[in-house]
Amino acid sequence: MDSKEFFIPRLGEAQIASPVQAMEFVPDDATVAYDTSTAVLEEYVKNGQAIPAFEQAGPRKLIYHDPAWSKAAILTAGGLCPGLNDVIKFLTLTLKNIYHVPLVYGIRYGYRGLNPAHGLAPIQLNEDNTDDIHQQGGTILGSSRGEESAEIMVETLARMNINLVFCIGGDGTARGAHDIAVEAERRGLSISVISIPKTIDNDIAFIDKSFGFETAVYMAGIFAAGAHNEAKGAYNGIGLVKVMGRDSGFIAAYATLAQSYVNYCLVPESKFVLDGDGPDALLPHLYKRMLEKQHAVIMVAEGAGQELFPQGEDVRDASGNLINKDIGLLLKDRINQYFKERNTEVNIKYFDLAYTIRSVAAHGADAVFCAMLAQNAVHAAMAGRTDMVVGHWNGHFTHVPIALATRERKKIQLNSPLWTSVKASTCF
Template structure:
């Protein structure tokens, strides 16, 4: 993909002229610090040879000079879209960084996503404090509630003006980020100094120009329990098949990583790879499965929710409140088709089906994922206080970065079937 330096520029509300209230020993980031988009040495050398500026992300972190006066600030936090492990961690660390480090006097929690910015919803915000967010990281879900669906941008900006909000943090996926972009554009049109920062929440890890998003590692780890159960069930019955359905509407990263983390998984089906049920050739699933049953008499299969959608008969399209296409249930289809195929061949088969979706996304995050949430939130606050807006806090090459929303939402990140990741998956599976 050809990139231009302009694609990476972050909007600023104005000059940062105030001294940061953070401890002078803080490792402040120079305003010109960047992280190169390309890590390939040959590509970097080509930019230099041609005299071009290397496309690079702005490096995230605290600045010695800030734009907003903390004592006059009011912040608001909202969560939108589906649930994801780590939402409460991000809420907690946004609150503690705003109130504890920058001494912002008021932090509001907007209830049920963007719906809470529409006064017609009659959803009063709550005031977030160190006390009422102290242990929320131990809970799954979000204490603020979430929702899908569009709200009028002008109405939402009117609400922000009435509440005197000048720092808005929107935690969600690409749809949430697009709405944050619309708010930032409307605020700019009105001449309002509101920093709008999006924090990427997508359990599918499918936001472009961000190498990972929070909740993903927890989701992969949670899948292991189901994969283990599927393996036990498969080996516990003659010609046993453990079939595990995981999240992954358009991108199969959870399925792929779970496969590598649980090496007894024999089949990994993702949206990026098309396959057929019957027929001949390497992409015909059921003949391959029959051959394995004849050899091993058991198999474990993991399938992302968006895989195999082309296998369904033409059905009317349905969309959720955010406009996302609602996929047909590939797990149920595979379960039934496997049983039908083996019955037709007069071969005994015992299929056990596990649907992990809500169990995986609704719990708390843990380990490195929790640390990641904390650092995302802290860097989101640093960016907002420095006057950045219309941006996503990203992560690239072991660094936290600033990514323009327009760049992050340009296209959905998918598994490259020629990548080392997919090569590793294929090497550990039989299909």
């Protein structure tokens, strides 16, 4: 890694005393090392190279934006995720109660709300209308997919005199935030654009976890327990649970470890076939288990097994994401067919959790994580940072350049302790 890739743009010199009280300020040069291995770090020092490191998040003693003259905008884009309303609430509270920013706007339906052609008037957010939103799933602002013109969106922000923009979403939303930051710079506008990473799949690179993921694992575990009960309650019963995970199988893997009822964990990173003599053939292995145990639970990520479908034209959503074919229904049909061909009874109960687990309120520590992400996003914006994502790395909240965070998707490494543990707890 090149240390230059970790550079965070600043709008200018911070010269205003922060109004933050009862908090320890983070030095402006504080960093969090990307590598944690002492051997790797020693190698950098030995070669006279700068150690790649994230800028550490947190309140600064001096800030760039004058709170009294500031206006903020908050938007949510992409799919739903547990914790969206928590982030909206704590962005609002931090802006208004800690920095005393007079106006905080909620932009409706993502980037669409920054294009006047759609006729979506913003709403003013305050302590009262965000008081209990953390108890609700979804987002009070609404969300949408698709691109809008950066020129039009920045023109809207300039007309509204907004200088603080918070974009809550996944990698597509972060790229949109980057486009806004670039266009604002081109126009010479001092607008801080901060992205708060929302991905239920936990697949944003250079960030060790994202909000909503822990809640998704918890909810998937509840349904895995139900699938286990259904499987054991019927002769040759199979509980088949499909969870989110377009390109990365973290929810499936973690839920499998959280609920050791799961016998098969299928993820996009680990290829398998349905039939054959090899060790990666699912149906023969499942058939043998059913003869011996008479029950099984299968956890499958939505992006697993896509190579098993006939090749055809790709279908994408408004954000350009590939829409996966339904691996859950394919497995259900092929399992039924395989057992029928062998004159063996099988009873499959299919649980499709794609929308169930993403639309609930954040659970436990996940809600706390949302609050702290939001607070650190505001600290970064007030200090004049822009074109960045608030991340978390090695126990610290961090500033991550959007270009770095969106460079690649984080995936399960098949030689990692995580996958080794999954394999040890399952039978396939």
